[in-house]
Amino acid sequence: MIYDYLIVGSGLFGAVFAHEAHKVGKKCLVIDKSDHIAGNVYCEKIEGINVHKYGAHIFHTSNKDVWDYINQFAEFNNYINSPVAIYKDELYNLPFNMNTFSKMWGIKTPAEAKEIIEKQRSEYKIGEPKNLEEQALSLAGKDVYEKLIKGYTQKQWGRPCTDLPSFIIKRLPFRFTFNNNYFNDRYQGIPIGGYTKIVEKLLDGVDVSLNTDYYDFIKINPNIARKTVFTGMIDEFFGYKLGTLEYRTVRFETEILECDNYQGNAVVNYTDYEVPYTRIIEHKHFEFGNQEKTVISREYSTEWTPGMEPYYPVNDEKNTHLYSRYKELAEQEKNIIFGGRLGQYKYYDMDKVIEAALHLVSEEL
Numbered sequence: 625m626i627y628d629y630l631i632v633g634s635g636l637f638g639a640v641f642a643h644e645a646h647k648v649g650k651k652c653l654v655i656d657k658s659d660h661i662a663g664n665v666y667c668e669k670i671e672g673i674n675v676h677k678y679g680a681h682i683f684h685t686s687n688k689d690v691w692d693y694i695n696q697f698a699e700f701n702n703y704i705n706s707p708v709a710i711y712k713d714e715l716y717n718l719p720f721n722m723n724t725f726s727k728m729w730g731i732k733t734p735a736e737a738k739e740i741i742e743k744q745r746s747e748y749k750i751g752e753p754k755n756l757e758e759q760a761l762s763l764a765g766k767d768v769y770e771k772l773i774k775g776y777t778q779k780q781w782g783r784p785c786t787d788l789p790s791f792i793i794k795r796l797p798f799r800f801t802f803n804n805n806y807f808n809d810r811y812q813g814i815p816i817g818g819y820t821k822i823v824e825k826l827l828d829g830v831d832v833s834l835n836t837d838y839y840d841f842i843k844i845n846p847n848i849a850r851k852t853v854f855t856g857m858i859d860e861f862f863g864y865k866l867g868t869l870e871y872r873t874v875r876f877e878t879e880i881l882e883c884d885n886y887q888g889n890a891v892v893n894y895t896d897y898e899v900p901y902t903r904i905i906e907h908k909h910f911e912f913g914n915q916e917k918t919v920i921s922r923e924y925s926t927e928w929t930p931g932m933e934p935y936y937p938v939n940d941e942k943n944t945h946l947y948s949r950y951k952e953l954a955e956q957e958k959n960i961i962f963g964g965r966l967g968q969y970k971y972y973d974m975d976k977v978i979e980a981a982l983h984l985v986s987e988e989l
Contacts, residue, residue: 627653627831630848632838633855635663636974637964639826640981641853646830648989653849654827655836660820661827663855664935665974667818671880671917673908674818678933679874679923680891680905681819684809685975691811693978697825700813703910706804707891707903711771718893719806720768721799728767734800741765741798759790764798775897780925781872789940809975814910853984855964857934858950866949869969870927871934877901877922886918900924937969961988 628650631638639661642652660666664678682705685691694700707718717723725737744765753759756777760769773793777785781792797808805812815822833841838856842848854861859869890909894901901922908918928934937943947969954962963984965972972980 625651626847627651627849629653629851629853630655631853631855632656633663633964633966634658634661634823634827634832634834635855635964636665636823636977637967637981638663638853638855639823640978641963641984642830643826644982644985645989650989651831653831653833655833655838655841657835657837659835661832661834662820662823664933665819665823667820669818670878670919672915673913673917673919674911675878675907675919675921676819676905676910677876679876679921679935680910681974682807682812682814682910683974684807684812685973686809686811687975687979688811690975690978690982693982694815694822694975697822698815698817701816701911703814703890703912704804704812705806705891706889707806707893708889709772709776709893709895711775711895714771716772717804718772719797719799720764720772721804722802723804724768724772728771737800741768753790755786756788756790756792757785759793760785760796763793763796768796772895774895775899776893776895776902778897779900779902782925782927816911850959851988852960854960854962855967857966858947858954858962858969861962862950862953866953867946868930869946869950870938870943872936872938873926873928873932874935875924875926877924879920879922881918881920883918884914884916886920934966936971937965939969939971943969 629645629652631642631652631654634654634656638654642654645652665681666677667674668677683694683700709716709718716727722734722737725731729740731737741764744767745762748761750758750762753762760773764773774785781788887904887906890906891903893903901924903923905921905923906918908915961984962968963980964977
């Protein structure tokens with residue numbers, strides 16, 4: 625059989641495109657090198673808990689069309705992301721808000737918090753910030769930077785803040801209210817039953833082949849489809865011939881604990897550099913679970929090397945320039961469309977992935 629579309633990758637981008645194409649009668653084949661569908665939003669059931677196998681995924685958007693679209697495939701609960709940060713023996717609310725400032729400085733009013741931040745900022749007299757440290761100090765002052773930004777950022781990027789470009793922190797969301805909701809988006813929640821069920825519904829009726837490597841598969845089936853939607857790594861597609869794009873990756877240590885509640889919150893960040901992991905996720909709290917046991921995942925940020933799962937594109941000047949050259953090559957491929965986080969070398973929130981896939985659908989179909 626000749627398919628209209630070969631879709632490489634069964635994550636949200638590929639699944640949404642496949643669903644919409646199938647709906648209008650296009651023959652689609654989705655292949656994935658993994659042994660499961662859903663890419664990085666895959667949830668695995670452990671002890672009756674939906675474990676976010678590739679890190680916490682909290683759906684949030686201000687785009688009503690995207691919210692209405694995803695709600696066709698799942699009912700969402702009313703989970704609000706309210707992470708906390710632990711620095712040494714101190715605990716703070718995130719994002720930076722009046723609860724954070726009250727704990728840090730023993731103050732009560734927005735005016736007091738603003739005065740302290742402004743005083744600390746002005747002490748540094750930084751004109752044009754030359755690196756992330758200077759940018760953060762010029763925005764937040766010493767206390768917030770030292771306790772809540774510096775160590776976490778160094779762990780996340782694997783290099784000192786003085787070696788990171790300032791644009792990584794373009795702004796810092798200070799909130800001078802006692803509001804712990806991390807996101808400002810209108811719609812937010814976790815799909816009841818996990819994300820895998822959403823992708824199962826998106827791919828209903830579509831041919832899917834797992835444990836299938838694209839490069840091996842296409843050698844044997846070079847004419848399998850009229851067009852390909854490719855959501856893998858763009859530099860790998862071109863044999864890394866212009867060089868290798870850089871990523872950060874995450875290693876997870878997941879553990880079942882014989883208690884019903886380990887940390888009292890779904891997301892706890894560890895901002896002290898001496899603690900090797902960046903955060904601990906306690907998965908049951910995403911769905912208000914009352915199971916007798918709990919499952920936690922410690923996250924360790926590391927440099928990506930081939931064979932590892934690439935997570936975060938390193939969108940610095942060097943990599944952005946290299947990607948632009950790969951993009952030029954991609955535009956010469958008449959029957960191949962590059963999409964998603966790896967195909968476009970861009971960090972996407974889930975709502976933006978869906979938006980991009982639906983935009984491609986409107987262009988293609």
